[in-house]
Amino acid sequence: MSKILVIEDEFAIRDNIIELLEIEDFEVFSAENGRIGFQQASEHLPDLILCDVMMPDLDGYGVLSALRSNPTTATIPFIFLTAKAEHTDIRQGMGLGADDYLTKPCTAEELLEAVKTRLKKQEIFEKQSQLKLDELRRSITHSLPHELRTPLNGILGNTELLLLELEDLDVDEMRKMLEDIRTSSQRLNRLIINFLLYADLELISANNQRIQALQKSSVSSVDTLISDAAKEQARLFNRETDLQLKLQDSPVKIAATRLAKLVEELVNNAFKFSEPGTPVSVKTEVKDNKFVLLVSDKGREMTPEEIQKVGAYLQFERKLYEQQGSGMGLSIVKRLVELHDGKLIIESIPNKETTVRVELAIAANL
Structure with missing residues (x-):
């Protein structure tokens, strides 16, 4: 069952939307202003948010901006409900990351179509993300152990030979083994640096402040x-x-x-x-x-x-x-x-x- 958060300051409108969504078997949460709405979103992590624009305390643009700045809520689909239908208002909402814009008053059919369409798109997106994650997991499973073992084997193998045959080795043989150890160590160090860097870049990509x-x-x-x-x-x-x-x-x-x-x-x-x-x-x-x-x-x-x-x-x-x-x-x-x-x-x-x-x-x- 999909969870939907409705943020609307007008009681009658909010109540009608809640009733309509519950008839369609959605789990619905609601908030009467933007600040409470943001708290509800952070707490319940809904699958979709329907939000009015003009509200006291914190308007819809402020809610959306706060949601998109928080990594845990940044990707929640967001639909504006508003009586304002000017092009500049729509562009402002879309620029902040809104997924859709419904003008009040709208019919029940229009609202449900927008909700179901957005949830379907999110489902497709999540499936694609899961496929990419599975592919990444398979790639790690196959390549990373090999990449770690290869330089480690070079380090351990040459170190063992040096310890066992140190007294019988001439300078050139020892130099060759030490060069092999250094090469293997550099390869292992490069792998670790790249692994940590890539992980950090992925974290940065989910944090707008770090990106800026x-x-x-x-x-x-x-x-x-x-x-x-x-x-x-x-x-x-x-x-x-x-x-x-x-x-x-x-x-x-x-x-x-x-x-x-x-x-x-x-x-x-x-x-x-x-x-x-x-x-x-x-x-x-x-x-x-x-x-x-x-x-x-x-x-x-x-x-x-x-x-x-x-x-x-x-x-x-x-x-x-x-x-x-x-x-x-x-x-x-x-x-x-x-x-x-x-x-x-x-x-x-x-x-x-x-x-x-x-x-x-x-x-x-x-």
């Missing part, structure tokens, strides 16, 4: 930052000569550490999925008042389906290619770009080139 704080960050100059991040990845893959840089400097609305991470993941992927001796290009430009970052490689292409399904812990064709990594790199980039109101575009031409294009807002001169 994130979007206030900016960096005045990016060419050296991008160059250093790209060169470090080239060095890790021993492919310094494959890296091609063509950078145009610009102030950008993103924190320096976030931009460096974005470049790190894109360039790491470009080297990971392309052969030594083939170029990896990193280019920046200012176009149409946007800062554009382009990372290209000549490696394996991505299909349109793979591009569409970019997500955490998802590796494409792992059994065939056995690539290293948890698949979080592009997901981190995607989420960072989304949180900064940017664009991420992936273009892949079979047997030719894959290019990842990131567009971010230019910051005012600092």
Whole structure:
């Protein structure tokens, strides 16, 4: 049974709506003003809210704004009931995140149709979200244990050999084992950092205040930052000569550490999925008042389906290619770009080139 909250200050209207909804077997809660309505919503977490606009103490816009600012109530479907039908009023409500707008007086059929339509859409949305969650869970189950065990095995195995055969090993053998331990440790550390970062970005995405704080960050100059991040990845893959840089400097609305991470993941992927001796290009430009970052490689292409399904812990064709990594790199980039109101575009031409294009807002001169 779906739960519906009715927030309406006029008793007669509120009572009629409650009676109508209860006849249709909905569980109904009600409130006579906006402040009580917000408290009821936080307490009962209804499946849908019907709310008047003009109310004492806290009007409908204030109720909706408060609901959307609270992570526990932010996604509850919300329908305005109002005698105000001006275009500007409707746009104000929709801008705050209202799902529908009914003008009073409305018929019982109109109200019930709006309620059932919105609940049906929410049901479809929740099913899709559950499917994505199930897919994420399967991906974690398959990829994360492997990604944790592989570097751990390298660390434990080489450490055990050093302890057992220390007296019989020469300096070169010990150096090789220590280098293997360091490589495995760096891989494990990178995995943990990315896992924690992705989890934090997901939490930020559900908190409007943190999103706003994130979007206030900016960096005045990016060419050296991008160059250093790209060169470090080239060095890790021993492919310094494959890296091609063509950078145009610009102030950008993103924190320096976030931009460096974005470049790190894109360039790491470009080297990971392309052969030594083939170029990896990193280019920046200012176009149409946007800062554009382009990372290209000549490696394996991505299909349109793979591009569409970019997500955490998802590796494409792992059994065939056995690539290293948890698949979080592009997901981190995607989420960072989304949180900064940017664009991420992936273009892949079979047997030719894959290019990842990131567009971010230019910051005012600092």
